[in-house]
Amino acid sequence: MMIEARNLSKSYRRGGQVVPVLSAIDLDIGAGEFVALMGPSGSGKSTLLNLIAGIDKPSAGVLRVNGLDIASLGEAQLADWRARAVGFIFQFYNLLPVLTAFENVELPLLLTRLTRRERREHAETALAMVGLSDRMKHYPSELSGGQQQRVAIARAIITDPEILVADEPTGDLDRVSAAEVLDLLERLNAQMGKTIVMVTHDQRAAEAAHRLIHLDKGVLINGRHAEAAHDAPASS
Amino acid sequence: MYFLKLIGRNSLRHKLRTALTTLGIVIAVLAFGLLQTVVDAWYAGANAASATRLVTRNAISLVFPLPITYRDRIRQIAGVRSVSQANWFGGVYISERNFFPQFAVDAATYFDMYPELVIPPDQLQAFLRDRKGCIVGRKLAQTYGWRVGDVVPLRGTIHPGTWEFVIRGIYQGRDTSTDEVQFFFHWQYLNESLRRSQSQLVDTTGIFLIDVDDPERTAEIARAVDATFRNSLAETLTETEKAFQLGFVSMTEAIVVAIRLVSFLVIVIILAVMANTMAMSARERLAEYATLKAIGFAPGFVRRLILGESIAISLAGSALGCALTFPVAHLFVSRMGTLFPVFQVSAQTVALQIAAGLLIGVIAAVAPGIRAGRVRIAEGLRAVG
Ligand SMILES: Nc1ncnc2c1ncn2[C@@H]1O[C@H](COP(=O)(O)OP(=O)(O)OP(=O)(O)O)[C@@H](O)[C@H]1O
Numbered sequence: 074m075m076i077e078a079r080n081l082s083k084s085y086r087r088g089g090q091v092v093p094v095l096s097a098i099d100l101d102i103g104a105g106e107f108v109a110l111m112g113p114s115g116s117g118k119s120t121l122l123n124l125i126a127g128i129d130k131p132s133a134g135v136l137r138v139n140g141l142d143i144a145s146l147g148e149a150q151l152a153d154w155r156a157r158a159v160g161f162i163f164q165f166y167n168l169l170p171v172l173t174a175f176e177n178v179e180l181p182l183l184l185t186r187l188t189r190r191e192r193r194e195h196a197e198t199a200l201a202m203v204g205l206s207d208r209m210k211h212y213p214s215e216l217s218g219g220q221q222q223r224v225a226i227a228r229a230i231i232t233d234p235e236i237l238v239a240d241e242p243t244g245d246l247d248r249v250s251a252a253e254v255l256d257l258l259e260r261l262n263a264q265m266g267k268t269i270v271m272v273t274h275d276q277r278a279a280e281a282a283h284r285l286i287h288l289d290k291g292v293l294i295n296g297r298h299a300e301a302a303h304d305a306p307a308s309s
Numbered sequence: 310m311y312f313l314k315l316i317g318r319n320s321l322r323h324k325l326r327t328a329l330t331t332l333g334i335v336i337a338v339l340a341f342g343l344l345q346t347v348v349d350a351w352y353a354g355a356n357a358a359s360a361t362r363l364v365t366r367n368a369i370s371l372v373f374p375l376p377i378t379y380r381d382r383i384r385q386i387a388g389v390r391s392v393s394q395a396n397w398f399g400g401v402y403i404s405e406r407n408f409f410p411q412f413a414v415d416a417a418t419y420f421d422m423y424p425e426l427v428i429p430p431d432q433l434q435a436f437l438r439d440r441k442g443c444i445v446g447r448k449l450a451q452t453y454g455w456r457v458g459d460v461v462p463l464r465g466t467i468h469p470g471t472w473e474f475v476i477r478g479i480y481q482g483r484d485t486s487t488d489e490v491q492f493f494f495h496w497q498y499l500n501e502s503l504r505r506s507q508s509q510l511v512d513t514t515g516i517f518l519i520d521v522d523d524p525e526r527t528a529e530i531a532r533a534v535d536a537t538f539r540n541s542l543a544e545t546l547t548e549t550e551k552a553f554q555l556g557f558v559s560m561t562e563a564i565v566v567a568i569r570l571v572s573f574l575v576i577v578i579i580l581a582v583m584a585n586t587m588a589m590s591a592r593e594r595l596a597e598y599a600t601l602k603a604i605g606f607a608p609g610f611v612r613r614l615i616l617g618e619s620i621a622i623s624l625a626g627s628a629l630g631c632a633l634t635f636p637v638a639h640l641f642v643s644r645m646g647t648l649f650p651v652f653q654v655s656a657q658t659v660a661l662q663i664a665a666g667l668l669i670g671v672i673a674a675v676a677p678g679i680r681a682g683r684v685r686i687a688e689g690l691r692a693v694g
Pocket residue numbers: 085086087092094112113114115116117118119120121688
C-alpha cells in the first residue's frame with residue numbers, strides 16, 4: 074500500500090472548543106492509483122490531503138505512507154521526506170512570482186546534491202514534459218493560468234516523488250486548460266506510475282481518476298472503484 | 310547564487326516601497342554621521358591636545374592672570390624643559406560672527422613648543438622681527454582671503470581699542486586634527502600697549518605652557534609647580550593640556566549629550582520604519598513562504614530570505630548615506646566658516662554608520678523572520694486567493 078490510514082482523526086481547537094474535522098478515517102490507496110477526493114465544501118478534503126502530504130499532523134490514528142509512519146516524524150525529518158516523496162500541485166499554482174518558469178521548476182532541486190548542470194537538465198526535461206520548453210524564461214505573470222499550472226506540475230515532478238497531491242488543480246482554470254492539466258496528470262499516472270491524490274469539485278476532473286472517495290462532514294462515505302465510473306456512459 | 314538572486318529580486322518587488330525605505334535609511338545614516346562628526350569636532354581640540362604638555366593657570370579662575378615672573382620660577386623646577394606663555398585676547402574681526410581665537414604668545418618659545426604648527430622658516434623670522442606681526446592658520450587665512458602682508462584690524466573686547474596686526478606668516482597643521490584657525494601675535498606688543506591703558510594687567514599672562522623632559526612624570530611636575538606657588542598671591546592650577554581643553558568642553562557637555570542622543574534616536578526611528586517595511590513584505594508573502602516550506606525548505610531558509618532582504622536594503626541605504634556624508638560634511642563646514650576648526654568624518658563614524666545599517670537590517674528582520682519561519686504550512690497556503 075502506498076497510503077494507509079487507520080482510524081485517522083483531525084480536530085482543531087477553536088477557543089475552548091474542539092472542532093472535529095476528520096473522524097476515524099480508514100483508507101487504503103495503492104501505489105500507482107489515481108484517486109479523486111470529493112465532497113462538499115468544508116467536509117475536510119484539504120485537511121485529509123494535507124495529512125497525507127505531511128504538511129499537517131493528525132490528532133489521532135495511524136498514517137503510513139509507503140510504509141513510513143509520517144505522523145511520528147519531527148519537523149525537519151518531515152520536511153526532508155516531503156522534499157523527496159511528495160509533489161505539490163495547488164489550486165492557485167503557488168509559483169514564486171520573482172522566479173522564471175525555469176527557476177521555479179529548478180527550485181526543489183536546490184535541496185538535493187545535484188550539480189548546477191544536472192539541475193538544468195532535469196528542469197529542462199520536466200518543462201519539456203509539460204510542453205513549456207518555449208516558456209522557460211517567462212515569469213509567472215507572463216503565463217496563462219493553465220501554463221502556470223503546468224509549470225507547477227513540472228515543479229511537482231522534478232524530484233521524482235512517489236506521490237502527487239493536488240488540491241483542486243483545475244479549480245481556477247477554464248475548460249480547455251483544465252483538460253490539458255488533467256491529461257497531463259493522467260499521463261504522469263499512466264506512464265510514470267505516480268500515485269496521485271486529487272481533491273476536486275469538478276466532475277470532469279473526477280472522471281480522470283481511477284477511484285472516487287467521498288467525504289462528508291469529515292467522514293468517508295464510500296470508495297467506489299474507478300471502473301464503475303469509467304464504464305458508465307457519460308453521465309454529465 | 311540562487312539565494313542571492315531570490316533576495317535581490319524580492320527586495321525590488323515593491324520598487325517604490327523599497328526606494329522610500331532606502332531613502333529613509335540614507336537620510337538617517339547621513340544625519341547620524343553628521344551629528345557624530347559635530348560631536349567629534351567639539352572634542353577635536355581636546356583630542357589633538359598633547360598629554361605631555363602642561364598648562365598652568367590661576368587656581369581661582371582662568372579670568373585671573375598670573376604674574377609673568379612665575380615663568381622663571383617654573384623653569385627651575387626639575388623636569389621642566391621649557392616654559393612659554395599665552396594670553397587670550399578676545400578681539401573681534403569686523404563682526405562678532407567672525408569668531409576665531411587669538412593669543413598673545415611669547416614668540417621666541419611658543420612655536421618651538423608646538424611642532425604641529427608648521428611655519429615656513431622665513432615667515433617665522435619675519436614674524437619675530439615685526440613687533441606688530443602675527444601668524445595665522447591656513448584655514449583662517451583661506452576663510453577671510455588673507456595673504457602674508459595683509460593688515461588685520463581687531464577690535465579689543467578685553468583690551469579696548471582697535472589693534473592692527475600685519476600677517477607675517479601662515480601656519481599649516483602637521484596633522485589633519487590640528488586646529489588651523491588660530492591667530493598668534495607678540496605678547497610683548499600687548500604688554501607694552503597695556504602700560505598705557507590697563508596698567509594693572511602689565512606683566513601678566515593667562516596661562517603658562519610647560520614642556521617636560523619625561524612624559525611619564527607630568528603629574529609629578531604639575532604637583533611641583535602648584536606647590537611652588539602655594540600660599541602666594543596667585544595660586545596656580547596645573548594640568549595636562551588635554552585636561553585643560555576637556556575642561557572647556559565639559560562646560561557644554563549637555564549639548565553634546567543631546568546631539569548624541571538625537572543621532573541615536575534617528576537610527577531608532579528609521580529602524581521602526583524598516584521593521585514595518587519588512588513586516589509588510591513578509592505578511593504579503595506568507596503563502597510563498599508556506600509553499601517553500603511545503604516543498605521541503607527549512608524554516609531557517611525562509612528566515613534567511615527575510616534577513617537577507619532586510620540587510621540588503623539597509624546596507625545599501627547605509628552605504629549610500631555613508632558616501633554622502635563626506636560631501637555633505639564638506640559643504641556644511643564650508644558654510645560654517647571657522648566655528649569648527651577641525652571637522653572631519655572619522656573612521657569610527659563610518660564604522661558606526663555601517664554598523665547602524667547592519668543593526669537596522671538585522672533587528673528589522675527579527676519579528677517577520679520568526680513569524681514567517683513559524684507559519685504553519687496549511688494555514689499559510691490558505692492565505693492565497
Ligand atoms: N486551522 C484551522 N482551524 C480551525 N478550523 C479549521 C482549520 N483548518 C480547517 N478548519 C476547518 O476544517 C473544516 C474542513 O476544512 P477543509 O479546508 O479541509 O475543507 P475542504 O473540504 O477542503 O473545503 P473546500 O472544498 O471549501 O476547500 C472546515 O470546517 C474548516 O473551517
